[in-house]
Amino acid sequence: MKAIGAMGLGVVAIATIVVVAGRGWETAEAFDHGSPAEAVVDARGNLRVPENYLATYQALGSWAIATENGKGSKEIHVVLASTGAIDAYRKDGHFPDGTVLVKEVYSAATSEMTTGTVSRADSLKGWFVMVKGDASRFPGNALWGDGWGWSWFDATNPSKTTSTDYALDCKACHVPAQATEWVYVNGYPVLKR
Numbered sequence: 001m002k003a004i005g006a007m008g009l010g011v012v013a014i015a016t017i018v019v020v021a022g023r024g025w026e027t028a029e030a031f032d033h034g035s036p037a038e039a040v041v042d043a044r045g046n047l048r049v050p051e052n053y054l055a056t057y058q059a060l061g062s063w064a065i066a067t068e069n070g071k072g073s074k075e076i077h078v079v080l081a082s083t084g085a086i087d088a089y090r091k092d093g094h095f096p097d098g099t100v101l102v103k104e105v106y107s108a109a110t111s112e113m114t115t116g117t118v119s120r121a122d123s124l125k126g127w128f129v130m131v132k133g134d135a136s137r138f139p140g141n142a143l144w145g146d147g148w149g150w151s152w153f154d155a156t157n158p159s160k161t162t163s164t165d166y167a168l169d170c171k172a173c174h175v176p177a178q179a180t181e182w183v184y185v186n187g188y189p190v191l192k193r
């Protein structure tokens, strides 16, 4: 009888440790130490544009959005990924937990150059940011869902989003990329090389 009692206590103790550890991970330390998400996501799950991404992130690819009339592009989109995300994706076809993707949105200027009619990035309109992670870490934060945190930032304020709800602001437009974890991977040749 005594032995069974002690075993029972042991099981309760282990269960308690698991619950406590689980809670810590969900709140203050939502991401692993050293994860790129640490510099981008606060304790409540709100995002910001990573401060030094131009020095540390890796180029994923770019998009040119054609003007409706006339020649050239009206916007250029430049997409970057946090360090290590591209290598990891090339190994197993998934972006690891804590991956940060930044899409810079530029209005384009078009002119004749020695190569032809050329559009170039002109003024920065702002950034789209996605952070890979489960929404259950930030209950009640509508910027998280479908395995990512999602936000738009005007060029004037990289630390505060104007997005309110990813399901309204982002999701419908990303449905064509749902099978590839909501990311338009076919625009990024570096993932295939």
Ligand code: HEC
Residues within 6 Å of the ligand: 063, 065, 077, 079, 101, 102, 103, 128, 129, 130, 149, 150, 151, 152, 163, 166, 169, 170, 171, 173, 174, 177, 182, 183, 184, 185, 187
């Ligand atoms: C009008 C449709 C539309 C909306 C709204 C939209 N996206 Fe996108 N997004 C796209 C398309 C299409 C691409 C790839 C081609 C491009 O950039 O034009 C893309 C690319 C991205 C990328 C680069 C990685 C990838 O998926 O290829 C990020 C990051 C991104 N979007 C984040 C967001 C976030 C965050 C929101 C909401 C705040 C959002 N997007 C809203 C259509 C949209």
